[in-house]
Amino acid sequence: MVERNGELFLTNDQLVINLIIMLIVFYFAAFFVAAEFALVQTRKSALESALDADQGNKRKLKTALKMVQELNEYLSTTQVGVTLSGIILGWIGEGTIELLLVDALKITPLSTSALHAVGAVLGVLLLTYLEVVLTEIVPKNLSIDMPMKMLMLVVTPLHYFHILFYPFVWLLNISAMGIIKLFGLPPANESNDVLTQAEILRLSRNAVTGGNLDKNDLLYMQRAFDFNDKVAKDIMVDRTSLEVVDITDSVKTVINYYLRDGFSRFPVVANNDKDKILGYVYIYDLIRQARIDDSILVSKLLRTIITAPEVTPIQGLLQQMIKKQTPIVVILDEYGGTSGIVTDKDIYEELFGVVKDEIDDVSSEYIIKTGANVYRISGKTTLYDFERFFRVKNRSFDEAESVTIAGYLLENYKVKRGDVITIGQFDLKITEFNRNYIEWLEVTRHSEANEKEQNNK
Structure with a gap:
């Protein structure tokens, strides 16, 4: 920089050198910002997964994992780099741009002092614009969009910068910790980076939205968390809904209960008292015994049943059932009385959802209740499921060759949309x-009143 007639000028060599220095500093500033956001955005678990799967450069991955584990220290390195870059840009860049703008504005009728004032303001604005866009926003967005890739690009040079700046970084960290302790606050600790259930689920929902996680995986994850939070009382069949048999009942009697209710296991009580559950009987044992003699009492086929308090966690309940090899547990209230029962199916449904088996009602996909005694029924519903759902028996269904309700109607009637066909106590309207x-x-x-009236007619 030389002075002519009281004014400062840049020689061509100085201008070129200053611009080269500015470009280099811009690059380093962008590098440190990209490294900072890549460190923050890259998850430790992602690096560990890449190492386990042997994906990418192992040496770089291990170095990156060390940086993420010691995040506070390496962030201090990037902050030192960003700060030094800003100081150098302000020192060289502002004066250089100002003098360039003053030269460019000499065509205007402004005085020398006015030119320098305008040049200074415009220089600061232009330098700030370039610095924010090129060294802040662009590298930040790149690191947020692809943190792993950016970290792999910057990890080696950042490692050497950390070694170069280490004494200064150490001094800064010690000073900062001292000030933080003066305020009575604990220093940052990367080992405390533990996510809560709510945070894990929130991240998983974002992963589902982004296409990186299957929706069913999230569903099972939610059920697993709920599973661990629930106790026996939350999933048990309440004693008021509990079907039991008495120890004095015969095998034949209990088989009739099975045919009526569909339960494959019955708790066995004394004196019809649900607080005195002695064990349980299994329908397979009953049917096998019935082939020999169905008049003997169920006491001869009694299986052992275990008990657990209402507050037993479901996980603990399942472990007990596995250990004792029993599919049914009696849940006791605080007074030792029967509160309800839990079966293995109740536990499985907490994890996998309700799975209808042969004794359950017909799937709600096929028969949907829409009003009092009014139902919307799929034509694919089998005749047997129709009878089972409404608990009726129709002789004409047994004689039909068709399997579904739609096939039965098409086989026996000439139908069109809107027709109403009456079968027994049902009006079937084709919608x-x-x-x-x-x-x-x-x-x-x-x-029932209408049915009796029709029968009287």
């Missing part, structure tokens, strides 16, 4: 009829 197939019906069941 959806496509390509000569009955998709859906509206079924109205007659009330």
